[in-house]
Amino acid sequence: MAEKDMQVRDKQELQTQAESTRSVPVYVPAVDIYETEENLVVLADMPGVAPENVDIDLTDDLLTIRGTVTPEGQAERMLLSEYGVGDYYRQFTIGRIIDQSKIEAVMKDGVLKLTLPKVDAAKPRKITVKTK
Amino acid sequence: MALFRWSDRPDVFRPFEELEREMTRLQNEMSRLFGGVVGSRPFLGGVGVFPPLNVSEDADNIFVRAELPGVSPNEIDIMVEGNTLALRGERKLPEAEKEVSYHRRERDAGRFSRSLTLPTRIEADKVEASFKNGVLTIRLPKAAEARPKQIAVKVAA
Numbered sequence: 211m212a213e214k215d216m217q218v219r220d221k222q223e224l225q226t227q228a229e230s231t232r233s234v235p236v237y238v239p240a241v242d243i244y245e246t247e248e249n250l251v252v253l254a255d256m257p258g259v260a261p262e263n264v265d266i267d268l269t270d271d272l273l274t275i276r277g278t279v280t281p282e283g284q285a286e287r288m289l290l291s292e293y294g295v296g297d298y299y300r301q302f303t304i305g306r307i308i309d310q311s312k313i314e315a316v317m318k319d320g321v322l323k324l325t326l327p328k329v330d331a332a333k334p335r336k337i338t339v340k341t342k
Numbered sequence: 343m344a345l346f347r348w349s350d351r352p353d354v355f356r357p358f359e360e361l362e363r364e365m366t367r368l369q370n371e372m373s374r375l376f377g378g379v380v381g382s383r384p385f386l387g388g389v390g391v392f393p394p395l396n397v398s399e400d401a402d403n404i405f406v407r408a409e410l411p412g413v414s415p416n417e418i419d420i421m422v423e424g425n426t427l428a429l430r431g432e433r434k435l436p437e438a439e440k441e442v443s444y445h446r447r448e449r450d451a452g453r454f455s456r457s458l459t460l461p462t463r464i465e466a467d468k469v470e471a472s473f474k475n476g477v478l479t480i481r482l483p484k485a486a487e488a489r490p491k492q493i494a495v496k497v498a499a
Contacts, residue, residue, distance in 0.1 A: 214452035216392040216433060240448040246441065255449055257409035257476035282479065283398050283405055289461060292394035293409060320411035320476015 224299055234279070235296035239322075243302075247334060250308065250326040256298045257320035258282075264322055266315055273302045275322065307331070392454040393429075401490055404460055404482040411476035412449070418473070420480060422466040427480065430455040462488040 224236040239254040252275070256264070259277035267274040277298040307328050314325040393408040406427060410418070418431040435451040463485035471480045 216450055216452040216454040218392045218394060219450065240450075242435075242447050242449045243445040244442040245445065251442075253449060255411040255476070257411040260475050282407070282477070286398035286400045286405055288396070288398045289404075290395065290397035293396060295396070317475075319413065319415075319473070320409070 221294060223294070223296075232278070232297065234281070235294050236299050237294070237296050238300055239275070239277070239298040241300065248327060250304065250328065252302070252322070252324040252326070254298070254300065254322040254324070255320065256317075256322055258295060259298065259317070259320065259322075261317035264315065264317055266313070266324065268304075268308065268310055268313065268326075271303050271305060273304055273326075275300050275302075275324070277322070391456050393456065395429075395456065395458060397458070399461075399484075402484055404462065404464060404484060406458065406480040406482065408478045409476060410473075410478050413476070413478075415473040415478075418471075418478060420469070420471050422464070422469050422482070424466075425460040425463060426457055427460055427482070428455070428457040429478075429480075464488070 219240070222238040224238050239256050241255075242251075242253040244251050252273075254275055254277075256277040258279040258281075260280065263278045263280070265274075265276040265278075267276075275298070279295060279297055281295050304326070308326045309329045312327040314327075316323045316325075393410055396407045398405045398407075406429075408429065410431070410433065412435070413431055413433045417434070418429070421428040421430075430453075432453045433451045435449065460482065464482040465485050468483045469480065471478065473479075
């Protein structure tokens with residue numbers, strides 16, 4: 211795994227009906243989503259987004275992740291541009307098994323880690339068979 | 343023989359005009375279709391070397407930026423030799439907890455390296471790099487002789 215070379219993936223620009231109020235492009239962050247016994251974990255790559263500029267919203271079963279960037283070096287003259295800088299936006303529908311009051315979000319080095327704890331009813335219960 | 347401009351050449355000299363026009367139209371159509379793909383990385387030319395870089399300058403510096411989310415700053419090697427900048431590193435994904443089931447896996451990991459020829463001479467010993475919110479910024483001060491110089495016009499007495 212560690213011996214693999216990284217490949218370029220073009221940033222995917224968001225196609226949306228709603229118009230943005232900011233004049234920056236909006237990209238779809240790459241995510242990993244996995245589930246443990248207790249949590250649903252979302253990892254999203256959002257380089258350039260400061261921790262205070264992440265907005266997470268869970269309404270009913272719709273999880274919305276939004277990140278706004280503060281572009282750097284606006285006054286500089288561009289010589290070479292291989293990637294676009296812009297905001298991030300992505301939505302997921304998740305089953306209503308999340309304890310909304312316990313959602314945790316950590317932003318580190320441009321990666322958002324969202325920990326969504328499952329409600330007790332959704333946790334797998336191990337039933338031991340009693341012997342008489 | 344009378345001289346005429348190439349664009350004004352009489353019809354007898356351009357029997358394929360119709361075809362030519364059709365070819366141009368097709369070409370335009372093609373570049374419009376693929377413009378979105380090519381246009382987003384105009385300088386890379388589909389080489390696909392990670393990470394993509396943005397290079398800019400102001401009067402005194404060249405700035406090289408790269409988006410490297412989740413890469414530890416300790417895992418990035420930057421080297422400057424002459425007017426070549428080399429960048430190397432690795433993105434490691436932390437081992438996920440055991441017994442997890444993945445719903446989606448889009449994030450990539452692995453090694454990367456890139457080198458870039460800088461457009462001007464730089465002062466190699468004054469290069470600075472910073473890493474903030476997953477964005478690497480390398481500031482390369484231009485060598486004195488590469489900086490714009492203001493020359494005052496002397497007024498002859």
